[in-house]
Amino acid sequence: MGKMDFIGKASSAAGGWGALKSVGKRLLESGAPISGARTLLKANQPDGFDCPGCAWGDPEHGSSFEFCENGVKAVAWEATEARVPPDFFASHTVSELRTWSDYSLEKQGRLTDPLRYDRATDKYLPVSWDEAFDAIGGVLKSLDSPDRAEFYTSGRASNEAAFIYQLMVRLYGTNNFPDCSNMCHEASGVGLKASVGVGKGTVLLEDFEKADAIFVIGQNPGTNHPRMLGDLRRAAIRGARIAVFNPIREKGLERFTDPQDKLEMITGGNTKIATNYYQPRQGGDMAAVRGMSKAVFAADDAARAAGRPSVIDHDFLSAHAVEFEAYRAAVDATSWDSILDQSGLTRDQIEEAAGIYMASNSVIATWAMGITQHKHSVITIREITNFMLLRGNIGRPGAGLCPVRGHSNVQGDRTVGIDEKATPALLDALEKELGVPMPRNRGHNTVEAITAMLDGKAQAFIALGGNFLRATPDSPLIIKAFEKQKLTVNIATKLNHSHLVPGETSFILPCLGRTEIDRNSQGKSQIVTVEDSMSMVHGSGGINEPASPQLRSEVAIIAGIAQATLGNEKVEWAKLADDYDLIRDMISRVLPGFQDFNARVRVPRGFHLRNAAAEREWNTPAQKATFFTGPLPEKTDHQEALSKNGIFVLQTFRSHDQYNTTIYGMDDRYRGVYGERQVIFMNPKDMEKLGAHAKQRVDVIGEYGDGVERIAENFRLVPYNIPEGSVGGYYPELNVLVPLHSYGEGSFTPTSKSVLVSVRLRADAVAA
Numbered sequence: 001m002g003k004m005d006f007i008g009k010a011s012s013a014a015g016g017w018g019a020l021k022s023v024g025k026r027l028l029e030s031g032a033p034i035s036g037a038r039t040l041l042k043a044n045q046p047d048g049f050d051c052p053g054c055a056w057g058d059p060e061h062g063s064s065f066e067f068c069e070n071g072v073k074a075v076a077w078e079a080t081e082a083r084v085p086p087d088f089f090a091s092h093t094v095s096e097l098r099t100w101s102d103y104s105l106e107k108q109g110r111l112t113d114p115l116r117y118d119r120a121t122d123k124y125l126p127v128s129w130d131e132a133f134d135a136i137g138g139v140l141k142s143l144d145s146p147d148r149a150e151f152y153t154s155g156r157a158s159n160e161a162a163f164i165y166q167l168m169v170r171l172y173g174t175n176n177f178p179d180c181s182n183m184c185h186e187a188s189g190v191g192l193k194a195s196v197g198v199g200k201g202t203v204l205l206e207d208f209e210k211a212d213a214i215f216v217i218g219q220n221p222g223t224n225h226p227r228m229l230g231d232l233r234r235a236a237i238r239g240a241r242i243a244v245f246n247p248i249r250e251k252g253l254e255r256f257t258d259p260q261d262k263l264e265m266i267t268g269g270n271t272k273i274a275t276n277y278y279q280p281r282q283g284g285d286m287a288a289v290r291g292m293s294k295a296v297f298a299a300d301d302a303a304r305a306a307g308r309p310s311v312i313d314h315d316f317l318s319a320h321a322v323e324f325e326a327y328r329a330a331v332d333a334t335s336w337d338s339i340l341d342q343s344g345l346t347r348d349q350i351e352e353a354a355g356i357y358m359a360s361n362s363v364i365a366t367w368a369m370g371i372t373q374h375k376h377s378v379i380t381i382r383e384i385t386n387f388m389l390l391r392g393n394i395g396r397p398g399a400g401l402c403p404v405r406g407h408s409n410v411q412g413d414r415t416v417g418i419d420e421k422a423t424p425a426l427l428d429a430l431e432k433e434l435g436v437p438m439p440r441n442r443g444h445n446t447v448e449a450i451t452a453m454l455d456g457k458a459q460a461f462i463a464l465g466g467n468f469l470r471a472t473p474d475s476p477l478i479i480k481a482f483e484k485q486k487l488t489v490n491i492a493t494k495l496n497h498s499h500l501v502p503g504e505t506s507f508i509l510p511c512l513g514r515t516e517i518d519r520n521s522q523g524k525s526q527i528v529t530v531e532d533s534m535s536m537v538h539g540s541g542g543i544n545e546p547a548s549p550q551l552r553s554e555v556a557i558i559a560g561i562a563q564a565t566l567g568n569e570k571v572e573w574a575k576l577a578d579d580y581d582l583i584r585d586m587i588s589r590v591l592p593g594f595q596d597f598n599a600r601v602r603v604p605r606g607f608h609l610r611n612a613a614a615e616r617e618w619n620t621p622a623q624k625a626t627f628f629t630g631p632l633p634e635k636t637d638h639q640e641a642l643s644k645n646g647i648f649v650l651q652t653f654r655s656h657d658q659y660n661t662t663i664y665g666m667d668d669r670y671r672g673v674y675g676e677r678q679v680i681f682m683n684p685k686d687m688e689k690l691g692a693h694a695k696q697r698v699d700v701i702g703e704y705g706d707g708v709e710r711i712a713e714n715f716r717l718v719p720y721n722i723p724e725g726s727v728g729g730y731y732p733e734l735n736v737l738v739p740l741h742s743y744g745e746g747s748f749t750p751t752s753k754s755v756l757v758s759v760r761l762r763a764d765a766v767a768a
């Protein structure tokens with residue numbers, strides 16, 4: 001398809017033959033269709049590996065292959081036959097590679113050898129593992145304080161890798177754990193902890209079979225959690241109501257053809273997913289939810305006045321919650337006018353949605369980045385919790401809270417200690433286990449780590465996976481931050497831009513992926529474990545031969561760095577790396593809920609980590625579920641944008657053909673965009689106001705008045721069903737527009753779904 005007609009027809013339903021076609025293409029591209037198919041058959045199976053795609057749960061009856069188009073892409077991406085050997089680095093300087101796109105870099109294939117940056121030639125050269133470990137240990141030992149180093153984690157790391165990583169970092173002496181969670185579901189953790197005492201979801205996958213209504217808020221599962229669509233589809237077929245809140249009409253939430261359903265595939269049929277689709281303004285969800293609470297209160301008052309049973313579960317609230325009266329007062333004090341203006345919905349729509357809630361015995365609320373990546377995300381999550389508490393929708397079958405996590409083990413990484421603000425309980429337990437004091441001061445999150453690197457307060461950056469440079473805000477600042485480092489280390493499977501801004505001493509350390517066999521020194525294969533969004537912990541063992549004989553597991557690489565930095569006195573690192581059972585034994589001694597870890601993880605589906613709130617045990621200061629009683633945000637960015645001429649609020653989201661900063665391809669089938677990622681989705685009325693036509697070339701400019709020029713050049717407009725005053729486009733290309741200082745209150749999460757911008761037409765406009 002030529003560049004000119006990148007706007008095409010969107011798929012009529014998510015999933016279906018389009019998904020199958022795309023999968024076949026991926027398998028062929030991975031270069032190994034046969035082993036590729038075998039690889040896929042082992043995804044999310046009891047004796048296979050955990051899919052590195054998303055963190056959606058696995059079904060109990062896991063006999064048939066759980067089909068998921070984007071899971072296939074994630075697996076094929078890792079299991080590719082393409083390689084980037086030392087030869088590749090001999091023929092390209094780092095400066096040259098910096099001009100390549102994210103897509104081209106990762107497309108080159110799997111990293112094969114440990115590499116050290118050589119400044120004289122501006123190239124990465126092969127290095128031995130021992131030499132790398134010694135040099136890294138040398139720099140780490142030379143820093144004047146352990147707080148001078150930042151240890152990043154991306155959420156694909158296994159529990160075992162993450163646990164020994166935090167062990168090393170804390171023994172070294174710091175709690176500096178910036179991690180991808182800081183940019184992702186941090187607000188869910190903070191909000192839920194304050195409201196119900198545990199920062200995780202309270203539902204199991206089985207609850208989706210029992211819910212009467214499911215509220216899907218700020219999430220695009222058709223692309224990002226395709227297996228969730230299967231659960232939503234089954235719920236829809238049973239007659240459950242599915243209420244979607246999303247400013248954009250997302251195809252996957254409207255209709256879905258289940259590739260696992262033979263009849264639907266043959267007949268070209270599909271299932272309607274959303275029974276009710278609401279399009280709030282950007283960041284207008286808290287107002288929408290408060291409006292629903294207001295309607296529930298009104299209905300409850302009326303019912304009680306008429307002598308009918310109450311709508312609100314007052315028995316549950318008096319037994320289990322505090323601050324209910326104050327919440328009622330806060331809702332009463334919130335006017336419908338402010339609710340309607342902030343949410344952008346009509347009163348009828350809000351009352352209709354509240355009606356669905358009241359007519360349903362058991363309700364689940366799910367959410368993702370459309371909620372968490374805002375300034376007021378923590379209180380929005382608390383407001384969703386308030387609403388769910390009104391009818392006791394937490395802690396019983398078919399009901400509960402479900403923040404749908406991103407990376408396949410981001411939740412597990414937190415559980416095992418990747419946390420810059422670790423609880424005293426964890427630190428106490430580590431002290432008891434190791435017999436040495438743990439650092440007690442709060443460490444750096446992602447935003448603070450960047451600031452520390454820029455200020456020269458941090459001088460070393462180590463990354464266990466991920467692509468920090470591209471995932472974080474204000475991209476040009478991060479380049480400066482990396483350039484100032486004495487040491488940068490990237491443990492990675494594929495080459496990305498974070499590797500191309502080397503500090504004074506710099507290494508790329510290639511690791512095994514989850515699909516690969518991880519053998520110890522005796523040739524025995526080892527398994528790792530992960531935790532999904534439903535707190536199920538299960539084993540994962542690779543089945544493919546490693547991409548290169550030089551690769552080491554993440555655990556082994558961390559053990560190597562730890563030994564070179566700390567010696568073997570407190571922990572015998574090599575022994576742990578040679579037998580992950582020993583790491584799991586240590587986890588079971590240190591963390592609650594992991595007793596008999598080694599035995600329980602070897603049964604199909606693993607085990608469930610107890611969630612106290614799901615059992616109505618509330619570990620909040622009041623020992624009760626605690627209502628949030630504050631007001632709505634004074635003004636959202638969307639309201640701000642609507643009040644000013646020419647200002648828009650920008651949200652940055654994922655296409656159907658990417659995994660975060662990994663770009664699989666240039667198409668976004670469900671949104672009807674092909675072969676192009678430099679696009680801005682805009683309401684046709686706004687385009688008219690600007691005098692712009694479809695495919696118009698534009699520059700997008702940050703509007704923060706903070707003296708920093710932020711500009712994303714040469715994007716093209718796509719007319720779209722998106723609220724007026726808001727625009728959307730793809731992450732990571734648009735991260736240049738997200739200011740480092742714009743983050744969530746209480747979460748420090750960059751406001752990637754709410755960025756103030758203007759749009760300037762370019763002179764070199766092409767005809768529509």
Ligand SMILES: Nc1nc2c(c(=O)[nH]1)N[C@H]1C(S)=C(S)[C@@H](COP(=O)(O)OP(=O)(O)OC[C@H]3O[C@@H](n4cnc5c(=O)[nH]c(N)nc54)[C@H](O)[C@@H]3O)O[C@H]1N2
Nearest residue numbers: 070218220224245282283368369370406407653654659660
């Ligand atoms: N294939 C694939 N799978 C993935 C990923 C991937 O990149 N590719 N990434 C993984 C990761 S790390 C994560 S965190 C998840 C992300 O999963 P999602 O949260 O689904 O990801 P986004 O693409 O950021 O989509 C955000 C959705 O929220 C909506 N939204 C934006 N602002 C608002 C708002 O103010 N209110 C409401 N109600 N909605 C809003 C957007 O229109 C969009 O539909 O997916 C995980 N799974």
Ligand SMILES: Nc1nc2c(c(=O)[nH]1)N[C@H]1C(S)=C(S)[C@@H](COP(=O)(O)OP(=O)(O)OC[C@H]3O[C@@H](n4cnc5c(=O)[nH]c(N)nc54)[C@H](O)[C@@H]3O)O[C@H]1N2
Nearest residue numbers: 154183184465466467471491492494496652660661731752
């Ligand atoms: N503007 C904007 N910014 C965002 C977001 C947004 O919606 N908008 N979303 C945010 C969110 S939700 C997240 S989670 C972050 C994601 O931030 P990150 O987790 O840092 O980014 P990824 O793109 O997932 O990382 C991809 C890289 O991980 C490495 N990798 C892949 N598999 C493995 C493995 O098994 N082991 C190791 N060691 N490395 C591996 C590869 O080298 C690959 O290049 O981005 C955040 N940034």
Ligand SMILES: [Mo]
Nearest residue numbers: 184185406407
């Ligand atoms: Mo994420």
